[in-house]
Amino acid sequence: MTTSLTIPGEARAKSVAEPGFAAFRLDTASLHASVTDPALTSMTLLNDIAGRYPAAVSFAAGRPYEGFYDTASLPRQLRAYEEHLEKEAGLGPDDVRRTLFQYGRTKGVIHELIARHLELDEALTVDAESIVVTTGAQEAMVLVLRALRRDAQDVVLAAAPTYVGFLGATRLVDMGVRPVREGPGGIDLDDLTEQIRRARQEGLRPRACYVVPDFANPSGASMSLEDRRRLIDLAEREDMLLLEDNPYAFFHAGIPRLPTLKALDRAGCVVYFGSFSKTAYAGARIGYVIADQPVTGDDSGAVVFADQLARLKSMLTLNTSTVAQAAIGGFLVENGCSMERATRRVAAVYRRNLRAVLDGLEERFGARSGFRPTGEVSWNTPSGGMFVVVTLPFVADDMALERSASEFGVLWTPMYHFYAGTAGLRQIRLSFSVLTPEQITEGLDRLASFAASGPRLVHTKGERTQS
């Protein structure tokens, strides 16, 4: 195979990576602030630490369980989606091909299957036209924040600690985030009221509040039914949207599930982010947003907020990969559109692991464990999800993590990254989604040794610093 293309009068083109070649250099100071935002660069550094200790037990990896992945499922599910198009949607072969290969509908092609899933699993009836299928829930967050951030006065509220992907999305659109206190029952509604008041006093417009009502990342906290109702009333009163993110709801520990905010919402103030990354698989990058708020003052045909988000999406990614949508569409079809049913096996794994972590913590650090080397170790007891938060009696920052990895062979995530560095200095997040019970036992033993070793005091520049 030779190319018809030659470059006249020159040798073969060379990469600027060759020494002495490149003239052009980009100065980072001339670029947008998001390029070096701590929320993002910290995650890179944490991954670097993890990468240097491949033999460590990792409570750091927040990725989904991999044991049920099956390459044979891909062609089968693509075929199931094609059959769905043929039989249920009545498409001929040309239209099936066009759906898979051509530029597609901006709002997506599996919206009706998603609507069926919401009806079945969430007791939620939504118009499929108010759904925008996105490149993961991450793109959905960017779209919503882009629309809501008209100018520098528009801000969004979020419980601290906050999912780092949400913080990242706000940075891309230069939108300020006002942190709200979080308790064991999720976002603190009194503090939310207070933060809204303060923001208004400063001349800001609180446009929305971001919440993960079930088993939040990173805290594992869940909201009570009573608080869900109060939150909706509050949002309605304050004329503010709620941005509900729901990636973990199926991973409950056997208790009856509580309804989503969206299902409870009579005021129409909830925008809902859904994701198939934890329930099907992350590689597809398929998420969606329900945005059924009616819009006023739009002359060009938008009826609901989803229509406006689609316009933004047409400038961001045009449409979500139809190949990926077809794969997830087939996944839905194969499971009768019930993700509750589809996630039964993996939910059992997460339930087993949560139990192992909580029992293991009790054994090693509980009242009857006799553990008191340098102070109390405490932890929360989430009723589901993929995360437990442990509070250590000393600072657990990136340096402490490095020591934990190198001396004790155990990795975790320092929580202060999720507070934008302002709190959570002694807290660590334990993620258990990809571990076996044996790895959990071994990892907690190592964690107990690390905790028992206490803080390391180091002398730097004449000061006594805890490492």
Add this chain to the structure above:
Amino acid sequence: MTTSLTIPGEARAKSVAEPGFAAFRLDTASLHASVTDPALTSMTLLNDIAGRYPAAVSFAAGRPYEGFYDTASLPRQLRAYEEHLEKEAGLGPDDVRRTLFQYGRTKGVIHELIARHLELDEALTVDAESIVVTTGAQEAMVLVLRALRRDAQDVVLAAAPTYVGFLGATRLVDMGVRPVREGPGGIDLDDLTEQIRRARQEGLRPRACYVVPDFANPSGASMSLEDRRRLIDLAEREDMLLLEDNPYAFFHAGIPRLPTLKALDRAGCVVYFGSFSKTAYAGARIGYVIADQPVTGDDSGAVVFADQLARLKSMLTLNTSTVAQAAIGGFLVENGCSMERATRRVAAVYRRNLRAVLDGLEERFGARSGFRPTGEVSWNTPSGGMFVVVTLPFVADDMALERSASEFGVLWTPMYHFYAGTAGLRQIRLSFSVLTPEQITEGLDRLASFAASGPRLVHTKGERTQS
């Protein structure tokens, strides 16, 4: 299948779409300006017009030819990519599964196959680490513009008429666009120099210039080798990046291809956007950017611009769908990484159609055709691509399009949309990618009747207006 979830004390949740239900309404005036940007809403309106005349011959649809799409190729190419991972990359079954289903590398997983394609087809040697695989080239544009737009003084230059997707991307990040004159040989370099000077005089920073050197959309114009070299010199002198977009280069009309700017670039100032939408298929939404510029002043490990773009991508879509990457990866593997080879059949279709359009225009409007009903009809003669521009002797706006569709059964795209409404009022874009020669003949006959009918003069509010 019944759900375990019920909503306590309430009937089944209802959609806010039901009448008398929703309280919350979003006022469009409170949203970001991009939501109602004319560049975007105009495309929606044009699609609406097209949708109302399904029987019309459409020179409006810019989508790729569909005749070679084959649903059987998907599982086959997924399997080819899996085999590539097994045999060439040496991955075991667990790693293959992880590559397909798990969260993936932010910069993508088919970067080495893309680098091989660039070497083969573009005589371009690039470090695969400087490639970021994106959700279509559209996401790549947003990433680059987001990085370059630090504040309101940063602007980008672009030949007018401009690809509407690029304009859309600038709107999402609030980046100003300075139009540059375009001639039959592409961007006018004297005017570019002048526009840079003026922007600087106004206190602005011209960060980059967007160019499609081969068969631009919408104009069909191509740059000479001499101008390509002069443009690179100019960019180097002005310390400005060139954003090269190259979706159509393989669809040349048999002439020897000219090298890309990136292949000619010795200064390291070219950022290159690639797309598989026209060469493989658009549904995958796979594009990429080569950003090998070294960066200075980045403390968190970025070596080249691509590393910083990846950080932004991790907040925008996390990573490009690995299912879609695997499908395109298999497409590359099956074609020995040569897209020249892969596009031979479709390039022949476009070549045939371009010939049919140019010959057909000559027959109907040329010097010997005797056509002079209301004035001259002229057109350009692109040497490849998917578009021809025709200049009519009267205003060809959306109202004229509506008349052309309803009375003559032929659709086209008014060019003034690509000039942000400031020029091109008598120009129309003819796209011929999805038509048969018979449809082209019929469509040009109808276009000739429309052109012969002349402008329609209507009286509105006492004024004489041309429709």
